[in-house]
Amino acid sequence: MTIKKIITLRGSLIAAALALLCSTFLALPANAQAFDDCPAGQLCLYSASGGAGTKRTFAVQDNGQRYDASWDNATLSAKNNTTYWACVYVDTDYGGLLQTIKPGNSDEYGNDSRFAGTISSHKLVPSRAHCFTGYERCPDNRVCTFTEPAGRGAMTVHIPATDPATRNYGNAYGAEVAPASVWNRTRRHLCFYPTEKFTGxxxxxxxxxxxxxxxVVLKGDSTTVPSPFARTFRSHELVNGTSECQ
Known part of the structure; x- marks a missing residue:
């Protein structure tokens, strides 16, 4: 075999290898560039798997406690393109089951019936531990009760009124509040009761x-309420000393 023929053969082999390599790249799945359209500093939620479908973007300070009807229960994939942890929840108000997404990661929900088309709220937080609580929503100098443990679920912010009998500040409410956790963000101690009459x-x-x-929940404390007290509170009052509880 002449030198020329050897060079020609080698060149043919290289060309064939390059063609095979190029065909390999061309055969990559259509979602190889998935989530590339998610801007930096945003949480992106998608209505289809692999970062496809309709996209919604949320900035770090834009925590979604609930979505409008056109987006609620629509998420099938997500990209967390922020430096924060992303927490997504199947119920509004950070309630129900949750998933966490590391900074820079994406997540898929289409193959998990618990999360596919069920996501209704989210938030972006400094650490994963913050995904499991929701106390931070409570305003200063207020009593806040929550329908789920650890400050998650629907929150009721109580603005105290004066109890005519005891002259202590407090509130009475019905079963719809059903507190499972509470944050006493006031400067007084808090006494809960099982009746609407501040007794029981x-x-x-x-x-x-x-x-x-x-x-009793001391001033400044937050807690998940244990049995047999959980979800049974019907009134509370704020007192200067726990001996003032009825």
Missing amino acids: TWSDPATPATKYGAY
Whole structure:
């Protein structure tokens, strides 16, 4: 074989290899560039898997406690293009099941029936631990009650009124509030009661003869309410000392 023929053969082999390589790149899935349209500093939610479909973008300070009807329960994939952790929830007000997304990562929900088309709220937070609480929504100098543990779920902000009998500040409310957790962001201690009359006791199911009076949350404290008190509060008052609880 002449030198010329060897060079020609080698050139043919190189050309064939390049053609194969190029065909490999051309055969990549259509979603190889998925999520590339998500701007820096944004959380992007998509209505289809792989960063396809309709896109919604949210800045770090734009925490979505609920979406409008056109977007609620529409998310099938997400890209967190921020330096914060993203938390997505299946219920409004940071409630229900949740998923977390690391900074810079994407996530898929289409193959998980718990999250596919069920996401209804989100927030962006400094650390993953913040995804599991929602107390930060409570304004200063207010009592806030939440329908789920750890400050998650629907929040009620209580603006105190004066109880005519005790002259203490407090509120009465119905079962629709159903507190499972509470933050006492006031400068007074907080006494909860099982009736709307700022009175009553609880019984321990394990020992029915054991009675409990007011459930106390000290000033500045937040807590998930344990059994048998959880979801049974119907009134509360703010007092200077816990001995003032009824």
